[in-house]
Amino acid sequence: MSLDLGKKGLDEAVKAGASYADVRIGEILDENLTVKNGVPEEVNLLQTKGFGIRVMIKGSWGFAASVDLTRKEVVEISQKAVAIARASNKTKKKPVMFRKATGKKDSYFTPMKKDPFKISLEEKMETLVNAERTVSKQSPHIKVSQAFFRAMQEKKLFMNTEGAQIHQQINWNGGGILAIAIKNGEVQRRSYPSSFRGNFATSGYESFESLQLIEHAEQVGKEAGQLLKAEKCPSTTTDLIITGDQLALQIHESCGHPTELDRALGMEADYAGTSFLTPDKLNKLQYGSKLVNITADATVQGGLGTFGYDDEGTTAKKVNLVKNGIFVGYQSSRETAALLELKESSGGMRADSPLAIPLIRMTNINLSAGDWKAEEIVEDTQNGVLMQTNRSWSIDDRRLNFQFGTEIGWIIKEGSKEKMIRNPTYTGITPEFWGSCNAISKDDWKMWGTPNCGKGVPGQVMYVGHGCGTARYQKVRVGLIK
Amino acid sequence: MAAALPVTRKSELDLSSKMELRRMITNRLLEIAERTVKLTLQHKADQAQAAAFLINSSLTRYANSQIHQNIATKTGADKLFADTIR
Numbered sequence: 001m002s003l004d005l006g007k008k009g010l011d012e013a014v015k016a017g018a019s020y021a022d023v024r025i026g027e028i029l030d031e032n033l034t035v036k037n038g039v040p041e042e043v044n045l046l047q048t049k050g051f052g053i054r055v056m057i058k059g060s061w062g063f064a065a066s067v068d069l070t071r072k073e074v075v076e077i078s079q080k081a082v083a084i085a086r087a088s089n090k091t092k093k094k095p096v097m098f099r100k101a102t103g104k105k106d107s108y109f110t111p112m113k114k115d116p117f118k119i120s121l122e123e124k125m126e127t128l129v130n131a132e133r134t135v136s137k138q139s140p141h142i143k144v145s146q147a148f149f150r151a152m153q154e155k156k157l158f159m160n161t162e163g164a165q166i167h168q169q170i171n172w173n174g175g176g177i178l179a180i181a182i183k184n185g186e187v188q189r190r191s192y193p194s195s196f197r198g199n200f201a202t203s204g205y206e207s208f209e210s211l212q213l214i215e216h217a218e219q220v221g222k223e224a225g226q227l228l229k230a231e232k233c234p235s236t237t238t239d240l241i242i243t244g245d246q247l248a249l250q251i252h253e254s255c256g257h258p259t260e261l262d263r264a265l266g267m268e269a270d271y272a273g274t275s276f277l278t279p280d281k282l283n284k285l286q287y288g289s290k291l292v293n294i295t296a297d298a299t300v301q302g303g304l305g306t307f308g309y310d311d312e313g314t315t316a317k318k319v320n321l322v323k324n325g326i327f328v329g330y331q332s333s334r335e336t337a338a339l340l341e342l343k344e345s346s347g348g349m350r351a352d353s354p355l356a357i358p359l360i361r362m363t364n365i366n367l368s369a370g371d372w373k374a375e376e377i378v379e380d381t382q383n384g385v386l387m388q389t390n391r392s393w394s395i396d397d398r399r400l401n402f403q404f405g406t407e408i409g410w411i412i413k414e415g416s417k418e419k420m421i422r423n424p425t426y427t428g429i430t431p432e433f434w435g436s437c438n439a440i441s442k443d444d445w446k447m448w449g450t451p452n453c454g455k456g457v458p459g460q461v462m463y464v465g466h467g468c469g470t471a472r473y474q475k476v477r478v479g480l481i482k
Numbered sequence: 483m484a485a486a487l488p489v490t491r492k493s494e495l496d497l498s499s500k501m502e503l504r505r506m507i508t509n510r511l512l513e514i515a516e517r518t519v520k521l522t523l524q525h526k527a528d529q530a531q532a533a534a535f536l537i538n539s540s541l542t543r544y545a546n547s548q549i550h551q552n553i554a555t556k557t558g559a560d561k562l563f564a565d566t567i568r
Contacts, residue, residue, distance in 0.1 A: 050557075060549070066556040080554055087542075088549040267545040355555050457543060458555075 005051065005074050006159040012078035013055045014161060018085070020056040020098075021078075022160035024311060025069070026354035029117060033149040033175075035128040037136070041146075043121070050355045053078050057085035059095020065355040098334035099344050101160070101313035107167040108308020108316075111301075112204025116151035116173045119205050124149050128175070131213035135179045138221025141228055144180035145221070147213060148197040149173070150451065151205075152463070156311075156354065164313040172304055172463060174200030174449060177213050179224035188227035188422060190407055192216045194245040195390050200449030200463070201302040223408060226420060233409055233424040235479035239384030240426055241377055241472045246406050247367065248448035248466035249390045254430045255287075255294050256365040256464070258399035259321045260348075261330040265339065268359070271454045273397025276430070277327055279340055287327040288434030291370055294322040296331050298347055298363035303465035304449035305350075305363035312358055314347040321365070325435070333360050352460040359456050364447065366467030370440025374470040377439045384412040385478050387424045403427040426478045433473060441469035507536060534558070 006023045013021035027049045034042035051074065052065035062085025064077045128147035136145035151173035158166040176198020180189045193199040193211055201207040242250060258275035262268040265279070277285070288294075298305055298316035307316055312334055321329045330340070331348040350361040378386065392405035409424030410417040451463040511534040522530035536558040543551040 052555075061552065063551070063553040064555070065553070067558045068556065077556075084552045084554060088552045091544070091548045093546075093548050265546075267550055355557055357551060357553050458539070458541060 002069070003157070003159070003165065005069060005071065006157055008071055009051070009053050009074045009078050010159060010161050012075050013053060013082055016079055016082040017057055018055040018082055018161070019058070020161055021053060021081075022158065022164075022312065023051060023053045024156060024158050024351070024354045025051040026154060026156040028353060029153040031117065031149075031151045033121075033124055033128060034146060035125070035132040036146045037144060038133065040125060043125075048353055048355075050353065051077070052351070052354050052357065053081045054357065055081045055085050056096065057082060058089050058092075059097075060085050060088035060092050061096060062086070062088060063357045067355065096335055097338040099337045099342070101162060101164060101334060101345070102315040104163065105165045106308065109169045110171040110202045110306075112171055112206070114205035116171070116205040116208065117153060127213060131177050131217045134214060134217035135177055135221040138179070138218060139181055139225025141181040141183045141225050142179050142221055143182045144178070146178040147175070148177070149175040149208065150197065150200065158309065158311065158313055160313055162313070166309045166313060168308050170202060170307055171204065172200055172202045172449065172451075173205060173208050174198050175208055175211060175213060177217055177220055179221045181224040181228050183228045186228055188224055188407075189391065190220045190224040190227065191389055192220045194248075194448060195407065196452065200304055200451050201447060202304060202306045203302055207302065227408060227422045230420040230422040233385070233421045233479045234411075235481065237475050237477050239381050239412070239472060239474055240476040240478060241381060241384055241386040241412065241470060243374070243386070243388040243470050244444060244446060244448060244468050245389045246387055246404065247468045247471055248450065249393060250404065251294065251365050251367055251466050251468060252362070252450060252453070252464070253393060253395045254399055254402055254433070255321060256362045256466070258430070259296070259330050260360045260362070261332040261336040261340065262360045264330060265336060267336075268456070269397070270457050271459070273399065276398040276400045281327055282330070283326065283328055285327040285431065286325055286435065287322045287431055288325045289437045290325045291440055292322055292325050292434050292437055293320070293368035295320055295366050295368065296329075296346055296348060296363050297366055297467075300364050300366065300447065300465070300467060303364035303447045303467065304451065304463045305465040307363075310345075310347045310349045310358070311351045312345070312349040314345045314349065316363070317347045319346045331360055331362065333358075336360065350462055352462050356458070356460050359460060361455065361462045362453060362464040364465035364467060366465075367440065367471070369442035369445040369469055370471075372439045372441045374441040374444045377441060377470055377472050378412060378417065379415040380439065381412045381472065382414055384472070385421070385424060386410045386412055386417065387426065400430050401427075402430065424478065425480065426476050427481075428473075428476055433476065436474040436476065437471055438474055439472040441471070443469070445469040511536060
């Protein structure tokens with residue numbers, strides 16, 4: 001990464017009148033492999049390069065970016081960013097203030113043993129072909145069988161006029177398998193380790209290997225076939241147990257998005273709406289039961305939202321969002337932290353490429369482990385439903401009223417799984433739902449990676465993480481409303 | 483990547499200059515695409531397809547009655563698809 005180009009960009013911005021400027025230069029490698037019904041469907045390697053410059057003029061922001069990494073272009077783009085900031089100034093109500101960043105001269109590299117981009121395509125494809133083939137053999141009703149691999153490497157340099165000079169290399173990868181079984185118009189699906197192409201972690205190729213797709217393929221295929229014959233999810237109000245692969249999305253939608261401070265302040269509404277967690281509720285609202293502790297933690301090992309510094313130079317950190325059930329914190333930026341008179345940014349400003357402006361994005365939004373073993377939660381439940389692996393989601397634009405569907409469920413009777421059910425769904429109101437949480441596990445707590453979180457206009461797709469195990473909620477409405 | 487294109491302020495261009503600039507950009511993108519296809523075929527691919535593009539975009543977003551985001555982006559890419567049958 002060229003320090004010289006970065007310095008040139010900052011110098012030009014200051015010369016043109018900027019009181020603050022930052023520049024991000026980056027290069028992204030993104031490999032996607034898919035095998036579908038015995039055929040390699042996607043063998044794709046994309047490379048993105050470029051730089052973006054953000055400047056402040058008289059308390060207004062301007063941003064410009066380009067793929068052309070030359071000195072001439074850096075000069076032009078700096079001047080363009082300054083011109084844009086001057087234009088923004090025309091509608092300014094109050095000058096933008098922002099908190100100090102902690103970034104300095106430093107570097108961060110995702111710890112990894114095996115570089116996924118140095119593993120041969122043949123080796124990766126062989127794993128996928130074998131996994132997909134095993135899935136397809138498990139039932140004559142499996143009409144679609146797929147296996148996925150994805151690896152991303154992001155190299156980036158951040159510099160600003162406060163002296164920060166931060167090199168980072170973030171690596172993540174993972175994959176999954178999918179079976180879709182169809183019979184008499186009924187369509188059922190099973191995925192492993194999670195839906196929507198699998199699970200992902202900041203790590204080397206060793207994390208993909210640890211998924212053991214081939215070893216899990218038999219069960220995935222069989223369950224897809226079994227679901228065709230399973231009873232429908234009953235319509236009732238009962239205890240609900242959710243495993244980590246579904247709970248991750250529950251956390252994402254009902255805590256992750258509403259604690260993004262730009263949404264709470266009404267500055268951002270695209271993709272996921274605003275938020276019911278408005279600033280007047282901070283440190284007051286009973287968000288959940290006393291068992292519920294949720295953090296934004298960019299430091300946890302393997303999390304898809306784990307890094308050294310965010311994209312405005314704030315050091316990765318862990319902040320409380322919900323503590324002992326009370327809503328206590330936001331995910332913020334340097335600017336929004338100042339607006340709410342918070343001491344500092346939560347370190348959540350992230351952009352999906354050097355060409356995009358950073359937005360407040362989730363890092364790893366984690367539900368802290370409780371005291372239970374996952375098995376004990378089932379054994380302790382007299383009547384209930386256990387739901388696993390997300391299939392669909394819907395939530396209103398203030399993040400209050402939600403409905404989720406999962407791929408598979410089980411009726412729980414007197415402490416054990418009685419029978420499998422198909423098309424399980426549940427619905428709730430965020431604070432009531434989390435308020436009814438009465439058991440959280442610790443033994444199956446792990447990081448789940450969501451590589452497809454959308455936000456902003458132009459839309460950005462960010463990779464974020466969620467740490468959780470299994471949890472139980474009381475008196476939840478499940479099944480279709482009669 | 484589409485690179486090293488001539489840079490001139492739009493407001494300074496008359497119509498013929500604009501047409502000339504567009505022609506130069508088109509030729510440059512075509513050259514990138516042709517070179518990509520040739521290189522791929524040299525590596526024993528049976529079929530190759532390349533697409534090159536350059537996009538200038540600007541966007542202004544308002545929130546709470548003031549400009550919240552004001553950005554300009556120059557994106558470009560050449561995408562390569564190659565099928566090899568041996």
